[in-house]
Amino acid sequence: MTTATASWSDKLVFLLGVNTGFVTDGEPDARYVDFYSQRSSADLHCAIVGNVVVPGGHASNRSTPSIGSNPIWAHLAGAIRERGSLPGIQLATTWEGYEGARKFRSADTAQVIGRAREFVRSLGRQGADRVLDYFGAAAAIAIEHGFSHVQVHAAHGYLLNLLVDERINPAASQVEDRLGRLAEWLRAQGVESSIRVSMRTGDIQFDASGASAFQDRIAALPFDFIDLSSGFYNVDKRLIYPARPEITIARFRDSIDVAQRHPTRRFIVSGRIAQRTSELPQNAHIGFCRDLIANPRFLVEPENGCRNHGKCHYYSRGGEHVTCPRWSETGG
Template identity: 30%
Template structure:
């Protein structure tokens, strides 16, 4: 059996394999509710051999949505809407995860499905955004700096969302501290110019993340709590790999048991060098420097390449995104590439051999 299709145990949770579905926004919700599209979209990956299926960035509050069409979990009714989706993932043998998110200054934007770019004005269904500082993402509206009461509210919404997520059946809760969204905005000196206890030093800029981690682990003690980091801003003077390793060590000491390593998204002037597995070295740096399970993501689109990254020690698991969109049975295909004899859904067994 390959490493990719060997089980991985984190805490009390065992994943059948290490090829997972990364969160991918669908911009298809109404009032934050997941619907039939989300049900079919996510369940198909579990049928296709994924060890974990993670739901897209799910807003912890209405103002935390990236776009008006984003899903949320700020109400009991939304929790109920997620429950059959989670059950469908579990019934097909995969672990269900959810990414809990607040978009901060990158909220209230047009869905990319509309072809528009920039902030949605309040008259058309948008809202005023918040951030650590009144610094706009290029082309977006200027956000309102959060005061201390506003920060307390953010922490409380993450905790409430975590409780609802566990009640809906999710096993893994990933806190989105990457891609230029609110928690990442507090981490990076490029977007955080505060002069209070939430700005300036590394300790202060990580304070909100640490508070959210503490609140979520207390609210959901049975969950696998994960954090997604952007390992670098790809911009001078920004958050970098060394910062990520330090922050990962801090949250690992607070019962975070999985760190997912991505990059970028904070500023429009970022200079990214991409290529197959281009973020794997960042994941490796965290895995070497911190005693925590690590997943790698970024242009990993074959089973053979995923296996090479695991054999090299870059990560404990692989997150893929677009390859699952191209082929919802990527897991079954990757196992075939590696010669692994994994279980197929019995309904599909007739297609197993050509």
């Protein structure tokens, strides 16, 4: 056992949701199943299948799957469970006309926030309720397919992120109430749950006011885990996919601050933290993404992970699906 893996012994480890792009006609294909099966094991608590669109929702790009009746979903959940991990699914939606930025940093971040407020205002209470109904329906479908962990994606500037932040949506407390009831319903079904949230957007002026209060409101929701991410996709993707030292350090510091403010709640902390897991408080668990993308055996080869080649950012590079130059070395 290495020093790194020894520090994970009292932690749960998650493969965080990633939009692989391995779809055919909007449905997961064999590549999709293989990707998650290869990375699942008894060393991994939960493999969360990433960025799955809810019924009635909208995809973030054309390579994003939508959950439905296709038996491939049950096959996927079974393949993950057979390898020893809990099958999880991350449910998400954007909105009609959404287009993810190709560049990593927007030149008009204030306009992104302004347009978000305008869109939420146009959606209204009935529109917001309809979106939350979609998430409830998707969760029920996921359970029928055999998923045992359901995550709602309220991060990265996607629709639920806008609805649950009172700085963008004045009626956010009503959304929180609905999400709380969904979390309680999932618990009653015997299903583990989590919510993914962006601690910051990347717009400095917006983040300077109310960020801690927003984080605290999310931490109070009755999900089993709060998955701490950062960044809005159309503001600053560098926060979502931290690579530069100053960004990884800031995200880690923010994560620890949130976890320490809420010692009775459980958090998932990520963002290139493989060598810093010994610094996590007791209530903070571990999320890996790019390291496991690069090397399916990363949990038993913790020194052999991501090398920051950047090829996994397929959408930003104009590609159709995730890839990594390391796969020829690791069998990924």
